[in-house]
Amino acid sequence: MSEHKAKQIGVLVMSYGTPESMDDVEAYYTHIRRGNAPTPELLAELKGRYEAIVGGVFPLRENTNGQVAGLQDKLEQLAPGQFVCYQGLKHAKPYIEDGVEQMAKAGIKQAVGIVLAPHFSTMSVGSYIKRAQDKAAEQGIEMTFVKQYHLHPKLLKALTERVEDGLRRLSDSSGGEERVKVLFSAHSLPVKIREVGDPYEQQLLETSAAIAEAANVKDWQFTWQSAGRTRDPWLGPDILETLPVLAEEGVKAVLVAPVGFVSDHLEVLYDLDIEAQAASKELDMTLERIAMLNRDPLYMETLAESVIEALDNRKE
Ligand code: FEC
Numbered sequence: 001m002s003e004h005k006a007k008q009i010g011v012l013v014m015s016y017g018t019p020e021s022m023d024d025v026e027a028y029y030t031h032i033r034r035g036n037a038p039t040p041e042l043l044a045e046l047k048g049r050y051e052a053i054v055g056g057v058f059p060l061r062e063n064t065n066g067q068v069a070g071l072q073d074k075l076e077q078l079a080p081g082q083f084v085c086y087q088g089l090k091h092a093k094p095y096i097e098d099g100v101e102q103m104a105k106a107g108i109k110q111a112v113g114i115v116l117a118p119h120f121s122t123m124s125v126g127s128y129i130k131r132a133q134d135k136a137a138e139q140g141i142e143m144t145f146v147k148q149y150h151l152h153p154k155l156l157k158a159l160t161e162r163v164e165d166g167l168r169r170l171s172d173s174s175g176g177e178e179r180v181k182v183l184f185s186a187h188s189l190p191v192k193i194r195e196v197g198d199p200y201e202q203q204l205l206e207t208s209a210a211i212a213e214a215a216n217v218k219d220w221q222f223t224w225q226s227a228g229r230t231r232d233p234w235l236g237p238d239i240l241e242t243l244p245v246l247a248e249e250g251v252k253a254v255l256v257a258p259v260g261f262v263s264d265h266l267e268v269l270y271d272l273d274i275e276a277q278a279a280s281k282e283l284d285m286t287l288e289r290i291a292m293l294n295r296d297p298l299y300m301e302t303l304a305e306s307v308i309e310a311l312d313n314r315k316e
Helices: 003-007 022-032 040-052 059-078 096-105 125-139 153-173 191-196 200-214 239-248 271-282 297-315
Strands: 009-015 083-089 110-115 142-145 180-187 220-225 253-257 286-289
Touching: 009 059, 009 096, 009 125, 009 297, 022 040, 059 083, 059 297, 083 096, 096 125, 110 125, 110 297, 125 142, 142 297, 153 180, 153 200, 153 253, 153 286, 153 297, 180 200, 180 239, 191 200, 200 220, 220 239, 220 271, 239 253, 239 271, 253 271, 271 286
Parallel strands: 009 083, 009 110, 110 142, 180 220, 180 253, 253 286
Antiparallel strands: none
């Protein structure tokens, strides 16, 4: 092991993961379902959704790769030679454990973990952290984690700019319609997260309120999306329930801001751009969506500063 590597800090950048090809969808879905293979109907339905987003491409892979590279560049600017990024995915290769193992093989002794999702839930970020922590302990790596960054000023700035831009587009596409509603959204989770005092809902509302204030948006609300296909009750209302209520209230134009997500992927490109878009057309409403962050420089700075801060806090 080189002396240099032993002093470098590993950064485990964790993301949801996506299949590598259509043949991979079954294994991916089985992993999401904790080893239970989906029924043929569920599998066909999921493959259909991937087919619908530009013919079965998996944009999340390229976007995650870009974000990891972008974070590495930004860290290099802020602290030359100090950090080296590794990727660890929740439901696809390279898995979180693979990323930790790669760090160990490279001789890394100290690492910071960060998830490409700004809000903490025991069921989301908490479970990424647990897997990374367990593997790091086994490999003798000392790890610290960024748990959330939902109020980082640069994240809020990037999202506020997108809301302002979305409102301009909406004004053009709806012919200057006055009854405009901004709908902030995020991935739903099972209602049982409330039993453990999970901060997820509160953090999402805080992000939404901060952006609304900065963009001077008076008429907004939060709604859920993309609930899983399980028997558990999920947090609601879902966007597909919210849209008809808004139409009933006379809202004619909606800007969706999926602040719980940071990339273009299935839950945005299908659930919003295809499904919610079709629902709004049925209701005679205009719907626009804010652009996703992907490799936005302000998002890269948010991640880099959060990593450095987590490391500094640990040293104190
Ligand atoms: O583009 C892609 O290929 C992947 C898009 C994708 C993202 C994503 C993010 C989150 N999920 C979260 C929670 C759950 C829970 C279940 C669940 C199920 C699915 C299924 C697909 C899927 N999720 Fe996902 N999620 C993405 C895709 N998710 C596909 C399976 C089919 C379906 O139900 O639609 C339910 C698991 C179970 O069966 O018990 C819970 C959360 C996030 C946002 C935070 C994060 O990125 O980690 C929370 C992107």
